[in-house]
Amino acid sequence: PALLPLSAMARRVHVPVGWLREEANAGKIAHLKAGKASKVVDLETHAGRAALRHLVETADVVIESFQPGELAAKGLAYKDLAKINPGIVMASISAFGQTGPKKNYAYNDLVALAESGFLYISGDPSLAPCKPPETQAYYFASLFATAGLLAALYRRERTGQGDHIDASMQETLATQEHIIRLWANEKQVLKRAGSQHGSVAPAKIFQCRDGFVYLYVTRQHWKLFLTVWKDHAAVFDAPDWLNNLYRRAHADELNPAVEAFVGQFTMAEITELLQEKGIPCVPVNTPMGFANDEHVQGRGFMAPVEHAGFGKTKQPAMPFVIDGARIPVGGVPLLDSWRESGEPRGARPRSAAGGGSGNGPLDGMRIVSFDHVLAGPYGTTILAELGADVIKIESSKGGMDPFRFFGTGEDPNLSPRFLEFNRNKRSFTVNLKHPKGQPVLHDLIAKADAVLDNYSVDVVGRIGLGYDQLCKVKPDIVNLRMPGLGTTGPKRYFSTVGVNITAFTGLSYLWNHPGITNPPIGSQTGFPDYVSGVLCAIIIISGVLHRDRQGKGSFIDLAQSDATAFMIGPSLIEAAASDKDPQPIGNASPAMAPHDCYPCKGDDRWCVIAVENEPQWAELAKVVGAELAQDPRFQS
DSSP states (O other): OTTGGGSSOOEEEEOHHHHHHHTTOHHHHHHHHTTOEEEEOOTTSHHHHHHHHHHHHTOSEEEEOSOTTHHHHTTOSHHHHHHHOTTOEEEEEESSOSSSTTTTOOOOHHHHHHHHTTGGGSSOTTSOOOOOSSOHHHHHHHHHHHHHHHHHHHHHHHHOOOEEEEEEHHHHHHTSTTHHHHHHHHOOOOOOOTTSOSSOSSEEEEEOSSSEEEEEOOHHHHHHHHHHSTTOOGGGGSGGGGSHHHHHHTHHHHHHHHHHHHTTSOHHHHHHHHHTTTOOEEEOOOHHHHHTOHHHHHTTOEEEEEETTTEEEEEEOOSOEETTEEOOOOOOOOTTOOOOOOOOOOOOOOOOOOOOOSSOTTTTOEEEEEOOTTHHHHHHHHHHHTTOEEEEEEETTTBOOGGGGOSSSSOTTOOHHHHHTSTTOEEEEEOTTSTTHHHHHHHHHHTOSEEEEOSOTTHHHHTTOSHHHHHHHOTTOEEEEOOTTOSSSTTTTOOOOHHHHHHHTTHHHHSSSTTOBTTBOOOSSOHHHHHHHHHHHHHHHHHHHHHHHHSOOEEEEOOHHHHHHHTTHHHHHHHHHHSSOOOOOTTOOSSOSSEEEEEOSSTTOEEEEEOOSHHHHHHHHHHHOHHHHHOGGGOO
């Protein structure tokens, strides 16, 4: 779905069995197939393979998620398709990538989550690790694949050559939550902590009089929080409590006191009280609570649609607004309804063909970024590692990235968390209060392709960097803004971070074992930051491609809440259609059994088992007990 709004048309090639298996889930079909066309081919036949090759002749992109090597055995690997169309860009999505000792392992979403380490850090520490709702391993890897596809298309515009993108679900998930860095550099295994954030306190789900809120207080909020919490104990005024890591280390002392304070208020009361001070605090919504929220409705995120065979419903629109308008939600195609029109496709725009620079597919793209904390820096790190020249702007007068102060000391250049998500960039500080500050920035922007920020909604206007002001400096600039709740709507001024958005969108509610919603646990992870970050990269590349082809820039409003809610689209569709909240199912599957996370020998050691079909069940029964295979209760 991530690629649809960036292209004029997407054709989906179906293997018939796969489509029929999905018919049981109308919400998932509506969410994942909207706006596409459908063409059925049987790749087991010569005619089917010939039909696919014919489609490739005029295609820009091929996306596949077969087992590695399966298409090659049919003569349909990238090298085969590139002989037909040298400009074709192909993405292969699998659990472990196209190479390596595990490439042919059987897998599904649960296996990829487990192998990445992401599952292990999610859920209540007293229970089994808990997977997020839907199929987030597939979804998240598809975002990375889309970013890779667009980067390859950007290079193709300059060289005429296509490319092959190899997206590993395991690897993409492992870029989150410092899983790799902590083990590789510090031999630290990150543990589950429920809703408690790994580096900050108070930062967890707290109970109110009528529900729950997610409160997040970091260094920059601590003194403000104490002014609101008027009867706090005097010990919390000590200077040590200003340090993020100190407060996190003493969370067991701090959290009960905060819980007593927050418990005096309703969700709305404490949210309003703290948001007035710019302190991130939001209600923990159910899916229906999110869909019916005045802010979500005001932004038009849940769009009314009518699908052939499904009728009228509401479903998430694309999670961004371009030049003030949302892209309409397309219809679900009828199976095998696409027919070739016979009209020739227009010639692709081409610069002079030539070899690449060796500096990555985005070499030559320059981005000026006013990013901080995680969502923006994560996205621009992806762009930088793909070869873009990313210039990170910080204010020399109190506007440095807060992640610079997540180390053990106060040196802004020694925070591992900051270094991890700001590599391969250039750093530039400027005093915007100085008369020459803004002209210096304007000079940088005049030479840039794109400008982005993930500040609060009103910041850039105050410092003279709103879209209208940027267009005066460079008329065709691509400008992405990504505040937590977007640039429009009644709650646009809310201060948020990733874990707040998990709670606001209904994701925390669904990310639980069955029956665990009072309180909901969710996950300590900042999942929305990573989703929004990859979408940031996708949008910037597509915006520059559009500018190069059409000669005009654009303004894109990406609400991180919309981006996150889009990842649970089928659940939101179910809530809208039934007027009932879907409930968490933990590691279970509506279509497979067994499908769960099981304890192993050792302290907090687990394995996942997922049986997708009868042959797999027969093999498992041989291992755990042959009598199971004969038990009539388990025959299907």
